[in-house]
Amino acid sequence: MVRVQAGRLRTKLAEYYGSEGAEDSILVEMPKGNYLLTFHPRSPGATREQTGSHDVPVPAEQWPAFS
Helix, strand or coil: CHHHHHHHHHHHHHHHHHCCCCCCCEEEECCCCCCCCEEEECCCCCCHHHHCCCCCCCCHHHCCCCC
């Protein structure tokens, strides 16, 4: 059950960042093979390949504070 839901979340994240979230300053991913979310900073207009986001996750201490 968890694996199915994780796959659905990955699909939804890809859809979001491929459309309305394309300009977001933070990229949220759940890499295949684990169930932990990773957060990556992005420059405005940068693609995933340009930021190298899949290589450098942001430590939790550096996550932005949301209110």
